[in-house]
Amino acid sequence: MSKHTHKITLVNHTGHTINNIHLSPVEDESWEDDVLDNEHLKRNEHGTIILADEVGEWDLKAIFHNGDEHVWNGLELRAGATLTLKFDKDGSGIAEIS
Numbered sequence: 091m092s093k094h095t096h097k098i099t100l101v102n103h104t105g106h107t108i109n110n111i112h113l114s115p116v117e118d119e120s121w122e123d124d125v126l127d128n129e130h131l132k133r134n135e136h137g138t139i140i141l142a143d144e145v146g147e148w149d150l151k152a153i154f155h156n157g158d159e160h161v162w163n164g165l166e167l168r169a170g171a172t173l174t175l176k177f178d179k180d181g182s183g184i185a186e187i188s
Contacts, residue, residue: 096141096169102131103176104160110153111139116164121151130155141167150175150185 102108108131112121125139141148150162152175160177162185167173174186 096167098139098141098167098169099136099172100131100139101136101172101174102133103174104152104154105133105177106158107132107155108152108175109155110151112151112153113139113141114149114151116147116149136172 100111108126110124111126111131112123113125114121126137129137131137146167148165148167150165150173151159152162153159160183162175162183165173165185166187168187172188174188176184176186178184
């Protein structure tokens with residue numbers, strides 16, 4: 091069975107520069123390589139990430155410029171989706187998928 095690639099637009103509204111993004115299918119306990127490929131996603135910037143596997147439910151870990159990390163769990167990613175990452179006023183992570 092051949093694999094397809096799926097493009098997802100990632101929007102950074104966290105207020106911080108993201109240095110790394112790691113994905114993991116929800117059933118896995120290990121993280122894949124950095125999908126930003128050594129690029130940084132500054133505040134309010136957007137970029138494209140490529141999923142090499144089937145689209146489905148994923149966990150996402152962002153590592154920020156200051157070394158802090160945040161994990162968003164159970165994201166239902168689909169081809170062509172836009173994923174916007176942000177924090178609410180209490181610091182809880184919010185992921186909007188459209």
